[in-house]
Amino acid sequence: MPNNWLMKSEPGDYSIDDLERDGKTHWDGVRNYQARNFMRDTMKVGDEVLFYHSNAKPPAVVGLAKVVREGYPDHTARDPNDKHFDPKASQDDPRWFMVDIAFVHKFAEPIPLAVLRETPGLEKMALLNRSRLSVQPVGEDEFNIILRLGMGE
Numbered sequence: 649m650p651n652n653w654l655m656k657s658e659p660g661d662y663s664i665d666d667l668e669r670d671g672k673t674h675w676d677g678v679r680n681y682q683a684r685n686f687m688r689d690t691m692k693v694g695d696e697v698l699f700y701h702s703n704a705k706p707p708a709v710v711g712l713a714k715v716v717r718e719g720y721p722d723h724t725a726r727d728p729n730d731k732h733f734d735p736k737a738s739q740d741d742p743r744w745f746m747v748d749i750a751f752v753h754k755f756a757e758p759i760p761l762a763v764l765r766e767t768p769g770l771e772k773m774a775l776l777n778r779s780r781l782s783v784q785p786v787g788e789d790e791f792n793i794i795l796r797l798g799m800g801e
Contacts, residue, residue: 652791708758717748
């Protein structure tokens with residue numbers, strides 16, 4: 649059974665509109681070990697992703713994506729000209745991983761963080777409990793609640 653995820657992106661860096669335009673992208677630049685482990689070890693092709701605009705006014709879930717390529721070394725870690733460069737990363741020990749995601753759907757209206765906080769059934773969701781992870785798991789029930797909100801049900 650597929651897993652469900654929430655992936656955060658600042659809309660000024662990469663937005664749901666960018667993903668819709670591009671069709672798919674690699675999710676690079678993650679520099680947190682727990683988020684890296686999710687991408688490297690747990691995310692599978694077909695997993696569904698809630699696309700979240702962080703550092704936005706207001707921060708919100710804005711659409712859906714899906715994982716289309718499982719974890720592989722993040723090339724930006726070895727590029728000294730990239731803002732995500734890690735001098736400890738090497739060909740033999742890449743340290744950081746990424747996945748590819750594809751656009752599925754943009755919600756007609758974003759679901760603001762304040763609405764998520766008020767929605768029954770989401771109380772234990774990592775996002776609402778101060779998780780700063782840019783990649784985090786989402787329970788099946790939580791995912792379905794947010795999907796219903798996003799589809800206007």
